[in-house]
Amino acid sequence: MNYGKFAAVYDGLMEDIPYEEYVEWVASHVASGKLLDVACGTGTLSHLFAEMGYDVTASDLSEDMLTVANQRFQKANQAIPVLQLSMDNLEGLTGFDIVTIAIDSLNYLQSEEQVQQTFKEIYDALNPGGHFFFDVHSVFKVDTVFMDSPFVYDAEEIAYIWHTEPGQASHSVIHDMTFFVRQNDLFERFEETHEQRTFPIEIYTKWLEAAGFSVESVTADFTSQSPDDESERVFFHAKK
Template identity: 25%
Template structure:
């Protein structure tokens, strides 16, 4: 299962990410005069991004399907509220003015109908007039940075080999993660397989319109609200403009 073993080295593999810059970019895109008092992070992982949002945001909630990732999050950032669940189907007691989903989380949703369901679910758990900030891995990123490439990491007693293949017809990248764990003079090997799908901008626009959102801005790599051809993560800011049933 994805992130069962990856959770143990996830933060080290992602140490190149400037989460403070990401949080600043997201908050900088907030269109209201007063900062939101609540934020919901879908696919929150180890909770690192949530921890970088201003302390004036009283309620920080993260949802993730990986129990192992949430166990790490609870140890690192115990003041944040965590929920183990599916980001396609969830129902919360309160509604949020700001919802975020980052670092290609939505690329893990492979079926278009499930992506539609996800946005419907987000709508139902958001305040009217609230904002949904999310990113998607670009096809440029999948082809130029991952396709037919192997990545290697040595972290403490863990050796990670990460192999990637992108199917341009299906728009799906298959990532095979092989973990070699050295313990008590023995080597234990584990394998995880991750599948992610590239979702074209035209599809995202149709889904937003269908699920009660309007697109406010589209940008690149948490740096600019201009879409660049060679960006890796496409940033979206959408506003909930109507309730849906």
């Protein structure tokens, strides 16, 4: 997906995401190592992992997102390699101790085959004993919470109207967003359409195990608790 202008406003929209808690979750299991941050977006998480001492490589499919990420890394004097890759085609990357796919990025894959191929690619990229961390929207969030649109956000520099509708596949959603971004005394309007899909926890678990992983834990909503019927974000920790 080409995010276009969305990359420029992404950080402002994600300011409520507790990235530090994500780093703490990973660090509580693996304190150091060579880390691949897949679907890194604008590089916020990659930056934090590098600050913690991890040897970070960042990848994303979007050139626009990677441009913003590179600017972040350069400003922080961080020598983080940046690769433009799809998560289901990591082009033979190997030798990593940790792989992350954070903040529901996996949900942008539209087919079962793409998710399964991604798990295989990540398994191959990891060293023996390596760790895989990712999170996804729950079925409840996609089927119920997202359907309570429209959502409206209004801040000094940016506003948006966000409509959702069910996608064609089960447990999928189409996000139609109209943004208004301040440019001096005027607001520039642009539109984005994003599609996401999720699967039940047992399906993700089955695919992880089929790829060769052992599933170490499944938790919910930035806690150590197991998911329930109304959990919105599900976290997986798997091991090669």
